[in-house]
Amino acid sequence: MQGTLALAMDNLTSPIILFFVLGVIAAFARSDLSIPEAIAKGLSIYLLFAIGFKGGASVASHGVDGTLALSLLAGLVLSFALPVIAYALLKGMTRLSVTDAAAVAGHYGSISIVTFVAASSVATTAGLSPEGYMVAVAAVMEAPAILSALWIIARSSPASAEMEEGLIREILLNGSIVLLVGSFLIGWITGDEGLTLIEPFIVAPFQGVLCLFLLDMGLVAGRGLREARSVLTPGLFAFGVIMPLIGSVTGLGAGLLIGLSTGGVLLLMTLAASASYIAVPAAMRVALPEANPSIYLTLSLGVTFPFNLTLGIPLYLAVAQTLTGG
Amino acid sequence: MQGTLALAMDNLTSPIILFFVLGVIAAFARSDLSIPEAIAKGLSIYLLFAIGFKGGASVASHGVDGTLALSLLAGLVLSFALPVIAYALLKGMTRLSVTDAAAVAGHYGSISIVTFVAASSVATTAGLSPEGYMVAVAAVMEAPAILSALWIIARSSPASAEMEEGLIREILLNGSIVLLVGSFLIGWITGDEGLTLIEPFIVAPFQGVLCLFLLDMGLVAGRGLREARSVLTPGLFAFGVIMPLIGSVTGLGAGLLIGLSTGGVLLLMTLAASASYIAVPAAMRVALPEANPSIYLTLSLGVTFPFNLTLGIPLYLAVAQTLTGG
Amino acid sequence: MQGTLALAMDNLTSPIILFFVLGVIAAFARSDLSIPEAIAKGLSIYLLFAIGFKGGASVASHGVDGTLALSLLAGLVLSFALPVIAYALLKGMTRLSVTDAAAVAGHYGSISIVTFVAASSVATTAGLSPEGYMVAVAAVMEAPAILSALWIIARSSPASAEMEEGLIREILLNGSIVLLVGSFLIGWITGDEGLTLIEPFIVAPFQGVLCLFLLDMGLVAGRGLREARSVLTPGLFAFGVIMPLIGSVTGLGAGLLIGLSTGGVLLLMTLAASASYIAVPAAMRVALPEANPSIYLTLSLGVTFPFNLTLGIPLYLAVAQTLTGG
Amino acid sequence: MQTHKAKRVEIVIEAVMEERLSTALIKAGVTGFTVLPVISGSGRSGHWSGEGQVSRVGGMVSVNCIVRPDRVDALLDAAFGVVERHIGVVSVMDCEVLRAERF
Amino acid sequence: MQTHKAKRVEIVIEAVMEERLSTALIKAGVTGFTVLPVISGSGRSGHWSGEGQVSRVGGMVSVNCIVRPDRVDALLDAAFGVVERHIGVVSVMDCEVLRAERF
Amino acid sequence: MQTHKAKRVEIVIEAVMEERLSTALIKAGVTGFTVLPVISGSGRSGHWSGEGQVSRVGGMVSVNCIVRPDRVDALLDAAFGVVERHIGVVSVMDCEVLRAERF
Numbered sequence A, B, C: 001m002q003g004t005l006a007l008a009m010d011n012l013t014s015p016i017i018l019f020f021v022l023g024v025i026a027a028f029a030r031s032d033l034s035i036p037e038a039i040a041k042g043l044s045i046y047l048l049f050a051i052g053f054k055g056g057a058s059v060a061s062h063g064v065d066g067t068l069a070l071s072l073l074a075g076l077v078l079s080f081a082l083p084v085i086a087y088a089l090l091k092g093m094t095r096l097s098v099t100d101a102a103a104v105a106g107h108y109g110s111i112s113i114v115t116f117v118a119a120s121s122v123a124t125t126a127g128l129s130p131e132g133y134m135v136a137v138a139a140v141m142e143a144p145a146i147l148s149a150l151w152i153i154a155r156s157s158p159a160s161a162e163m164e165e166g167l168i169r170e171i172l173l174n175g176s177i178v179l180l181v182g183s184f185l186i187g188w189i190t191g192d193e194g195l196t197l198i199e200p201f202i203v204a205p206f207q208g209v210l211c212l213f214l215l216d217m218g219l220v221a222g223r224g225l226r227e228a229r230s231v232l233t234p235g236l237f238a239f240g241v242i243m244p245l246i247g248s249v250t251g252l253g254a255g256l257l258i259g260l261s262t263g264g265v266l267l268l269m270t271l272a273a274s275a276s277y278i279a280v281p282a283a284m285r286v287a288l289p290e291a292n293p294s295i296y297l298t299l300s301l302g303v304t305f306p307f308n309l310t311l312g313i314p315l316y317l318a319v320a321q322t323l324t325g326g
Numbered sequence D, E, F: 001m002q003t004h005k006a007k008r009v010e011i012v013i014e015a016v017m018e019e020r021l022s023t024a025l026i027k028a029g030v031t032g033f034t035v036l037p038v039i040s041g042s043g044r045s046g047h048w049s050g051e052g053q054v055s056r057v058g059g060m061v062s063v064n065c066i067v068r069p070d071r072v073d074a075l076l077d078a079a080f081g082v083v084e085r086h087i088g089v090v091s092v093m094d095c096e097v098l099r100a101e102r103f
């Protein structure tokens, strides 16, 4: 327990969290500090590229066991199921309209890749080596939640969410999924040889790039919070903290069932606990334009993301270590 | 021969080629994956900066022999002459108009710096150390082909291609030429001392950056092919594969004549075989606006570039090794 | 003395200066070489991030002594006082209007962070280890000079420079100040542990990134000089060279008084000698729109910056070494 | 210089809807348009800015089409079909063009 | 399709003044506007370009507001108050809009 | 607020031709213009997009000039001379400006 606290403290004073905080503070203080849009996109491309490739290369060197398929399946199921839980919770805890609640729910079935990256760092620091294919699980979990959200809507008001042609393709071929999966496969195919070649680019500078990216996320989250503070009712705020806990428990259950390593359980918990802020919002703007984007963006980026980053991940780690004996 | 095949296979499964393929696939699948324009330009600036500097530093440490001047001269002659060959070939193999044929021809006298970089990597992997000043040869070959193309046009329809004032300056002071030559000279001047200083920036991460750049090129090439498939007649397609082979033979002849090392011969073959997709298209838009850009861009980026990258370079290497005994 | 000359020569042929020169030449030759705006901003963010963090980490590992507070105070005083000196000098040496003279004066009380970085490199090469908190001194010196300039104006024509509400906040929370101070504090808090994590990102590639950034500054400075050559009267030009010398003497005095190390004295001299080209121009456009920006930008970026880079810093080093016996 | 009357339609629309809009325009026979980036904006749905954004959510683009006056209704119908449920602004201005054969 | 008369005001202004302008617009009751980036320009104060610029100095933006005709005077007063001492250009065009209830 | 009649000319032109256009404009006595970036477009020569592009080929810019009505012909002649052989669009709109002494 004391170890957990120390770890949480350590985590809270890690550079990546402090840079996120710096961004939030700068945004609240209305500093004109900002990262150009192209640079922010470039950083995010770098992260997806690096994390996908490293995951693939790790699969290449550790081999694939039967749990790979099971993990992918678990990811699919969680991504489909979590929005249903989230929706029920939202209906109980908040006064959101059906549309808004479904839109928010969709975000919580999907994942945040930066949260995943942060958890991977924590895992490595704690001496764990999660399964490399967890990256593929992350990719698999991006999209199904969107379908769940649309299905929830379709049940309650069939007219408003007719599935537009092209949307499914758009969701599945979303740029971040393609880059993540593509890099994963290339990492797998080229294995150690490939990794050796590009390691100095994707491994050594990774944490530094991550800091800059989190600074940007802090700026965006802070600006969002500043402008949309009013949408954050106590009920919504509570949901933004409780839902990741519930998600993490489902991830824990799945991870233990499958028999993942301690690190793998931590990552699956984190994936289930995290909320999307790229793929799902974009799909929601297309499919559910009536849903208010400031609600789901503020909740996902302004509440759940920092919660996972600061308190969630150390907690999930402690639980994973205790229950797997790792 | 078996060695060549193995090498070709190795080459085909190198990360850089796989990322190019990923880009092409993503574009064909109409994924919204894209690299922001500013980032793509940034990556290209990095590559020119790094390759120019390393070339110069290598000249500084290996010294200059008499072949430097000869190589530059050979580059000049090839760049002037290849468009004439290309034009004759195009007139024989396709039904392109004079203007379109001349515009395409101009691209094949000039060079593609990424193809050059890919060949340099293959050379290094094969244990060769090409002459550092081949970078300068590459720079020298960028522009003369444009003049050749304009001369071809001027001969057949004197009115349409009056040499506009300012164009020559623009061609010679093209950003990529200036950056490449400038970095080369600075690398030469500052030598080992300079290299030591910036080596961690330009050497270690180079291959990783190259992967991202090729992903971008794959995206752009794939999008071009998707939209301009119709311009690619069988005759044009065949030209896009045959012309680099012819070019490589002229490069081979020149390289053997001059007495370049095996690596140097490989690079000169590759330069002669490659087609421009930055400097020449821009000049053609200014000087020959009537020429259809989708023809030359699709051919250069969508056919010849991937051909050289995948099959061409291993072939040129095998030939160079056999004939130089390297 | 000979050592100084050798050092100056060494400095003149360092890659960063040569890349600056390349940029100036390219701009004068009207090459279309250019760094996209987003990339230039990205490079500048990287530099502020890296330099701030390293400064903080160095404070964490070397501890704080009493001179920290004194140095910050000295920075404040210099930044407030230098514009007054600069204004008097300008009034004597040039025919600038009150507004233009005050605007220019403001730039010389503030600082140029790239000049600071260049001086830090020179210090390291010379085997010195300046106090890490000099970064904080740099941050402290950014803003006060702006207030001085406005005060100078207010004295001579009370109407024209009424202090607009919001301007002070804007000046103090300027993006570069926030990033520099934030990174400094995070470097300090996370100390060696943090540094180890992100060192491969902020230390090894630093000089290479700096080269690219100086190429960009050369391009911008060259373009400015080309377009605004006419504003550069001999008097102004002389001011652009004499004022940094005067500034460096005030920095020297303060540094010796405080008892900074040789490297610290060098950096304080450089800070006092350098002129702002980011924070102050932006503030001047808001507060003194009547002042002609080509005057202050051309002088700061086109004259004083290259002067400090090439001749100034080696001179300040020689003086600092002689007078501190370092 | 000889000019011809035309209409200039400007549609400020969410970036995620851009492809759907251009498809609809092309279907409506509008084959010429130019897309300009937008960096920030303000409207009934609040203020937004593209700064530091990784996703295209909230980002907008400005799509400009110049058409012959008799085509403007078809264009507006097509555009309206796409923007109807979405945030965004459609405006029409009179203009004159060179080279009328192009429109 | 039913359209309504409106005015389109375009203000090209220094980037450093953008926030002040939007504050003034909002104060004047103009809540809708779109900001477009500008890459270079030329005017009485010479030529400038954003290329390679780190600071926002010299950079400009183009702020477009569509308003009901009766609001245009308030808008121009507000805009003029901000641009008065600054470089920049203000122009007004007639236009027609869909969904007039939005303006 | 006092406004003055003027013309707003918008020229969408290939980025590689921008410098030639501004030179021609300045020669024609047009000293004020603003250049906006364009991210993609469609026309008789097909569709293009700047995404991921390293070269300026295919890229376009939008050059906007506000001029006094009596200057518009000189402007159009100058612009036409540059765009004649090139792809691109020239349109003219009526507008009103503040601070007429600037045009």
Ligand SMILES: Nc1ncnc2c1ncn2[C@@H]1O[C@H](COP(=O)(O)O)[C@@H](O)[C@H]1O
Residues within 6 Å of the ligand: D012, D040, D041, D042, D043, D044, D045, D046, D047, D048, D060, D086, D087, D088, D089, E031, E032, E033, E034, E035, E064, E065, E066, E067, E102, E103
């Ligand atoms: N009156 C207006 N003038 C110009 N642009 C507007 C106006 N109203 C809305 N917009 C643009 O359209 C976007 C969405 O507007 P809205 O649907 O009102 O939230 C805003 O962010 C602006 O970019």
Ligand SMILES: Nc1ncnc2c1ncn2[C@@H]1O[C@H](COP(=O)(O)O)[C@@H](O)[C@H]1O
Residues within 6 Å of the ligand: E012, E040, E041, E042, E043, E044, E045, E046, E047, E048, E060, E086, E087, E088, E089, F031, F032, F033, F034, F035, F064, F065, F066, F067, F102, F103
């Ligand atoms: N006549 C004009 N037409 C379009 N834009 C202009 C015009 N005059 C000035 N501008 C823009 O406003 C900026 C400042 O103009 P000025 O105040 O004349 O220096 C220029 O850099 C252009 O971007």
Ligand SMILES: Nc1ncnc2c1ncn2[C@@H]1O[C@H](COP(=O)(O)O)[C@@H](O)[C@H]1O
Residues within 6 Å of the ligand: D031, D032, D033, D034, D035, D064, D065, D066, D067, D102, D103, F012, F040, F041, F042, F043, F044, F045, F046, F047, F048, F060, F086, F087, F088, F089
């Ligand atoms: N009708 C139009 N309205 C707006 N922009 C157009 C139009 N036609 C062409 N353009 C722009 O001009 C470029 C070249 O057009 P074109 O010469 O028709 O291929 C296109 O890519 C568009 O950016």
Ligand code: NA
Residues within 6 Å of the ligand: A082, A107, A108, A109, A110, A111, A247, A271, A272, A273, A274, A275, A276
């Ligand atoms: Na989740």
Ligand code: NA
Residues within 6 Å of the ligand: B082, B107, B108, B109, B110, B111, B247, B271, B272, B273, B274, B275, B276
């Ligand atoms: Na060639």
Ligand code: NA
Residues within 6 Å of the ligand: C082, C107, C108, C109, C110, C111, C247, C271, C272, C273, C274, C275, C276
């Ligand atoms: Na100073």
